[in-house]
Amino acid sequence: MLELQNVSLTYDPSTKFKKEALVDINLKIQKGEAISIVGHVGSGKSSLVQLFNGLIKPDSGFVFLNGKDINKREFNSKEIVKTVGVVFQYPEEQFFAETVLEEVSFGPRNLGFSEGEARRDAYESLEIMGFNADEVISRSPFEFSGGEKRRIAIASIISMKPEILVLDEPTAGMDFQGTKNILSHINNELQIGTTVVIVTHNMDEALLISNRIVALTDGKIVFDGTPEEFFKKKEIILSAGLDVPFAVSFREKALRCFDDFPFCRNSEEILNFVLEKKVEKR
Ligand SMILES: Nc1ncnc2c1ncn2[C@@H]1O[C@H](COP(=O)(O)OP(=O)(O)OP(=O)(O)O)[C@@H](O)[C@H]1O
């Protein structure tokens, strides 16, 4: 449904600060996928996801939504706003309104919903993101803590019920509980069929959430495939400065004792396998 074809992007092209941020990117995102975009600092992850909703335009190549070029003048920009919701890496860059209500209800209002409907969607999204809506709607979005701002930013995007939800490092700097809440919300979105693209540095998170990993190095896609395949590619993981998830390194060690140790996504799956083994032994 969303497709990037031979996309390249260079910042400040005719200056000495020229930076090739993305080079010949080809990517197809299908409905219901859960994709993690990973890569070292400055590898082009944020630039890539901002191409998804037309916020940045490529220097060459195309971005198609359901076969239509989103950067053509005749393309109806509301269609992309409605379909692809991007939550920024730094929520402050996204905020513009004086109150949380105005911020979170802006999307639905902009899409043509009535004041009442937009308010209802804003309330619902704030509650989903763990707020008591009545307590926060009149406050300025800028006066919250980093984690709270991030949850408000997510609420302002999910209030539009996008088909593709793109989150740029949603759990960076969050504590354990905050991370758990956000991941559980992402999981709920996946359950209802939303396509989710998440930019992350946390490989445990990538393994838990996604069924596809796209890795960038210096603006190029160096891997696109399943988590199981990705975590075998030690040279890519190391050169991108990424970690191997706990479940993967545990399995590598456990394979020395159990050659049938399956690929696991988290400690719960590991525990289930170990418990089954114990039952078999009896
Ligand atoms: N607005 C801009 N103007 C000029 N250069 C930019 C701009 N935005 C990004 N860059 C440069 O483009 C490259 C890719 O940046 P980008 O923000 O996409 O990387 P990233 O993978 O998201 O990094 P991080 O992990 O730090 O968030 C970097 O070298 C960055 O300095």
Ligand SMILES: [Mg+2]
């Ligand atoms: Mg970034």
